[in-house]
Amino acid sequence: MATTTTTTLPRPPRASFNASQPPTSALPALPNSISNRASTQNLRKASLLPQTPRKISGSLPRPSTPSLPVLTGAKNLAPRRAVSIASFPQPPRTGGSRIASLPPTSSLSSCNLATNDEGKSLLPSPVESPKRSSVGLERSPSSRSIKTSKPKTISVGSLGSRFSGDAGGTAYLSPPHSRSSSAQGSYSTNATTIDAGAGSGDELTVRGRTDEKFGEREGKGNVIVSVRVRPDANDSGGGGNSEWIIDGRSGKVGYGGKDGGIYEYDNVFGQNDNNSRVYDSCAKRLVRRVMEGYHGTVFAYGMTGTGKTFSMQGTTSSPGVIPLAITDIFSFIRETPHREFLLRVSYLEIYNERIHDLLATQPGGTGFIPLDQQMKGEEIKLREDAKRGVYATPLKEEIVQSPTQLLRVIARGDLARRTSSTQFNARSSRSHAVVQIVVESRDRIPGTTAGGGSMVDNRRAGITGGVRVSTLSLIDLAGSERAAENKERRTEGAHINRSLLTLGTVIARLSSVDKEGNGKDKDGNHLPYRDSKLTRLLQPALSGGSLVSILCTIALPPCQQSGAANATHIGETMNTLKFAARARNNIVSHAKKSDESLAGGVDAGSRVLLERYRMEITELRAQLESQKRKEDGDMRDREEREEREVERHSEQLLEIQLARTALKERIEHLNRLILSSKSSGVNSTRNSLLTGNSGHMSSLSIRSSTTTTHLARPFSTGSSVSTAINGGSSSECADDDSTGEFGDGNATLAAQVRALQADVVDKNRYIATLEKRLLQARRSSQSRTSIGFSPPHKVPGIPFGGGELVEEARLDVLLREKDEEIAELRARLDDKERMVSALRSAARKRDVAEVGRRSKSSFDEGGGRRRKASGSSGSSGGSGGAVEVQDGAF
Numbered sequence: 050m051a052t053t054t055t056t057t058l059p060r061p062p063r064a065s066f067n068a069s070q071p072p073t074s075a076l077p078a079l080p081n082s083i084s085n086r087a088s089t090q091n092l093r094k095a096s097l098l099p100q101t102p103r104k105i106s107g108s109l110p111r112p113s114t115p116s117l118p119v120l121t122g123a124k125n126l127a128p129r130r131a132v133s134i135a136s137f138p139q140p141p142r143t144g145g146s147r148i149a150s151l152p153p154t155s156s157l158s159s160c161n162l163a164t165n166d167e168g169k170s171l172l173p174s175p176v177e178s179p180k181r182s183s184v185g186l187e188r189s190p191s192s193r194s195i196k197t198s199k200p201k202t203i204s205v206g207s208l209g210s211r212f213s214g215d216a217g218g219t220a221y222l223s224p225p226h227s228r229s230s231s232a233q234g235s236y237s238t239n240a241t242t243i244d245a246g247a248g249s250g251d252e253l254t255v256r257g258r259t260d261e262k263f264g265e266r267e268g269k270g271n272v273i274v275s276v277r278v279r280p281d282a283n284d285s286g287g288g289g290n291s292e293w294i295i296d297g298r299s300g301k302v303g304y305g306g307k308d309g310g311i312y313e314y315d316n317v318f319g320q321n322d323n324n325s326r327v328y329d330s331c332a333k334r335l336v337r338r339v340m341e342g343y344h345g346t347v348f349a350y351g352m353t354g355t356g357k358t359f360s361m362q363g364t365t366s367s368p369g370v371i372p373l374a375i376t377d378i379f380s381f382i383r384e385t386p387h388r389e390f391l392l393r394v395s396y397l398e399i400y401n402e403r404i405h406d407l408l409a410t411q412p413g414g415t416g417f418i419p420l421d422q423q424m425k426g427e428e429i430k431l432r433e434d435a436k437r438g439v440y441a442t443p444l445k446e447e448i449v450q451s452p453t454q455l456l457r458v459i460a461r462g463d464l465a466r467r468t469s470s471t472q473f474n475a476r477s478s479r480s481h482a483v484v485q486i487v488v489e490s491r492d493r494i495p496g497t498t499a500g501g502g503s504m505v506d507n508r509r510a511g512i513t514g515g516v517r518v519s520t521l522s523l524i525d526l527a528g529s530e531r532a533a534e535n536k537e538r539r540t541e542g543a544h545i546n547r548s549l550l551t552l553g554t555v556i557a558r559l560s561s562v563d564k565e566g567n568g569k570d571k572d573g574n575h576l577p578y579r580d581s582k583l584t585r586l587l588q589p590a591l592s593g594g595s596l597v598s599i600l601c602t603i604a605l606p607p608c609q610q611s612g613a614a615n616a617t618h619i620g621e622t623m624n625t626l627k628f629a630a631r632a633r634n635n636i637v638s639h640a641k642k643s644d645e646s647l648a649g650g651v652d653a654g655s656r657v658l659l660e661r662y663r664m665e666i667t668e669l670r671a672q673l674e675s676q677k678r679k680e681d682g683d684m685r686d687r688e689e690r691e692e693r694e695v696e697r698h699s700e701q702l703l704e705i706q707l708a709r710t711a712l713k714e715r716i717e718h719l720n721r722l723i724l725s726s727k728s729s730g731v732n733s734t735r736n737s738l739l740t741g742n743s744g745h746m747s748s749l750s751i752r753s754s755t756t757t758t759h760l761a762r763p764f765s766t767g768s769s770v771s772t773a774i775n776g777g778s779s780s781e782c783a784d785d786d787s788t789g790e791f792g793d794g795n796a797t798l799a800a801q802v803r804a805l806q807a808d809v810v811d812k813n814r815y816i817a818t819l820e821k822r823l824l825q826a827r828r829s830s831q832s833r834t835s836i837g838f839s840p841p842h843k844v845p846g847i848p849f850g851g852g853e854l855v856e857e858a859r860l861d862v863l864l865r866e867k868d869e870e871i872a873e874l875r876a877r878l879d880d881k882e883r884m885v886s887a888l889r890s891a892a893r894k895r896d897v898a899e900v901g902r903r904s905k906s907s908f909d910e911g912g913g914r915r916r917k918a919s920g921s922s923g924s925s926g927g928s929g930g931a932v933e934v935q936d937g938a939f
């Protein structure tokens with residue numbers, strides 16, 4: 050996973066290791082302390098040296114020389130700073146590549162062995178019988194035999210006997226084998242040939258390499274105890290530690306001085322062994338087993354400043370057990386596609402016998418809760434139940450999905466962890482810190498009994514595989530400090546020491562635990578797990594339910610150190626070595642793969658999270674589906690409603706269409722009416738009657754010419770308009786209006802007047818009709834508007850109902866046109882009326898003139914006759930004139 054975490058936590062630099070100041074701080078003395086050489090020997094016999102008849106395979110190739118190489122201390126080793134794991138760019142992949150890049154491990158990292166002139170060891174040899182030691186330990190079928198009181202004795206000559214003997218020390222062979230440690234006899238694991246499923250259930254059993262010539266089976270066991278020697282920053286390599294034996298090949302560490310002894314471990318790491326090698330040998334297999342379903346615990350033990358935190362956390366350039374384990378966890382997940390995993394992590398510390406949640410955050414996730422506040426709040430307690438074992442509650446657990454995320458979470462916890470400056474470590478951990486990674490896993494495809502369908506189908510059908518839960522605990526213990534200067538440090542130190550002492554006691558008494566596995570020793574006394582929070586928390590691991598790897602760190606006393614400080618340092622180092630030896634001998638692990646809990650078989654309260662999530666997902670899915678069904682139903686209803694709406698709208702549209710068509714037809718009809726009234730009948734006929742009218746009338750006629758062009762013909766000047774002076778019906782006039790009564794056209798004038806009057810009446814009637822229809826059209830338009838039709842779909846750019854508005858607008862335009870037309874017709878009627886009155890007055894004048902002319906001519910004719918026939922004719926003419934006047938006054 051190519052993630053990078055480059056943030057360097059603002060952690061104060063760790064103090065450089067001061068080799069000139071021996072770490073006189075003490076781990077609590079083991080119950081069986083050794084005070085003198087004799088007692089050392091006894092101790093070896095009694096407890097320190099492997100008490101089980103273990104078999105160190107004598108058949109393994111031995112180095113040609115038994116002499117121990119000199120421990121070459123780190124020359125001018127620069128002080129190193131322990132950095133939080135958050136500062137690691139990305140933990141390098143564990144595996145072959147890393148191992149290949151490791152610097153060669155010294156085949157035997159030890160101090161100069163004190164030898165005599167003949168080259169014989171001057172070490173106070175605990176060897177009692179080379180024969181016994183060379184044969185090694187015989188493994189008993191029962192792991193309990195490991196705790197027999199038979200002491201294991203090892204000759205110095207046997208050191209390194211299990212190694213190839215590469216003098217150059219460049220070939221680092223398999224780490225020393227582990228010993229049997231299972232009560233059921235299924236404990237020792239081979240690095241590559243574990244068959245977890247074989248044998249008794251899921252207990253680890255060894256499948257390969259049972260050849261007895263190898264004696265004890267090679268491979269790693271359920272309990273691995275390793276010792277790591279921290280490089281001495283100031284050691285010039287001059288051999289100041291000549292009394293110490295550090296044999297990485299044989300896994301032995303010894304002290305040849307007073308109260309010394311040699312102890313054997315699964316791994317011994319010297320100054321050249323880096324964190325990567327330490328992880329590979331101590332924890333890699335364990336981590337993989339945890340991923341397969343076993344519980345696993347790794348813890349670092351040692352006095353202050355010896356490198357516990359350095360080993361667990363590491364540095365940017367040399368990541369420790371925790372980041373490397375995280376990398377491996379995710380590698381495993383990647384390599385196991387047929388299973389699905391859920392990881393949750395918690396991080397607690399035990400400080401002054403109180404548990405603090407290092408991941409606790411304020412409500413709402415805003416910031417870390419200071420530990421002081423936590424102390425005031427609800428106390429975190431340890432509880433125990435059959436399923437979960439011992440656990441702390443309430444404790445925040447975070448679900449993590451990537452190595453980076455997991456590293457960040459742990460880095461956050463590191464920041465909150467208590468550290469203080471001690472005499473030997475400027476940033477000494479003052480608390481025991483426990484990272485717990487809970488791994489839940491299950492098969493992606495449930496077994497064939499599950500129905501064989503797809504995973505989704507099976508889940509839908511409620512068929513699910515079981516969930517396996519395992520826990521990896523990574524613990525960095527606090528280092529003790531005896532000579533604390535201030536009170537706070539002393540209080541801390543007292544708590545630390547007490548808990549470590551309890552741990553030592555429990556481990557020491559594990560050897561006497563009865564086989565029933567009830568946590569009591571042979572005398573029926575309970576082991577004092579409850580005497581400290583640390584041992585209580587470690588109880589499941591120490592009592593055999595888990596794979597265990599213990600890394601004990603020591604620092605050899607600086608060469609130049611002497612006196613009391615040196616003695617204290619040596620004493621503390623020996624205590625660590627004894628603790629490690631006891632742990633190795635006494636802890637019995639019969640770790641089993643945890644059961645796969647089936648959803649149906651587990652009550653809701655204790656149901657594993659993965660299963661709970663799975664159930665929740667199923668429930669949510671069901672909810673989603675029912676919601677979808679409901680939504681589909683709603684959608685169908687809505688669609689039906691919309692369809693009905695659309696139908697209604699289209700019906701309404703149709704109605705509008707029909708109404709519009711009807712309106713159009715009406716308008717066309719009106720137009721036709723207007724046109725016909727303009728183009729034929731009244732106007733044309735009657736206007737034609739105006740032909741020959743006097744010129745001054747033309748101006749009146751022109752107004753009508755917009756619609757009747759033939760009116761443009763001017764009246765001929767001097768033409769007379771005839772009037773039916775002599776009576777006669779208008780019809781006659783109409784029939785004969787072109788010639789007039791007198792054949793001179795004057796008679797047509799009256800006919801014209803009549804015709805125009807008829808035209809006016811006609812037009813008035815027509816206007817009334819138009820007005821009536823317009824009124825009707827307006828009313829129907831208003832009624833449609835009030836119905837409030839809305840078009841089914843909104844036309845973009847036109848507001849809702851825009852189609853109707855457009856239609857309305859068109860109708861309005863038409864109505865306006867009609868109004869204008871009516872106004873025009875009225876104007877024309879006015880013209881015509883004026884024309885009629887003008888004609889009338891012209892006719893009157895003409896009639897008057899005509900009457901005058903006729904009177905005059907008859908007068909003239911009467912005077913002549915009177916003159917001719919003696920006559921008195923003047924009176925008759927006057928009467929005649931009176932008649933004309935009467936006639937003329939029509």
Ligand SMILES: Nc1ncnc2c1ncn2[C@@H]1O[C@H](COP(=O)(O)OP(=O)(O)OP(=O)(O)O)[C@@H](O)[C@H]1O
Nearest residue numbers: 063129130353354355356357358359474477478528
């Ligand atoms: N194997 C090592 N190689 C190089 N430097 C080391 C090694 N082990 C420890 N150191 C250095 O020694 C110093 C003390 O180490 P560390 O803090 O890990 O000790 P510790 O055992 O955790 O102490 P404490 O119990 O006080 O917390 C650190 O500066 C660390 O870098």
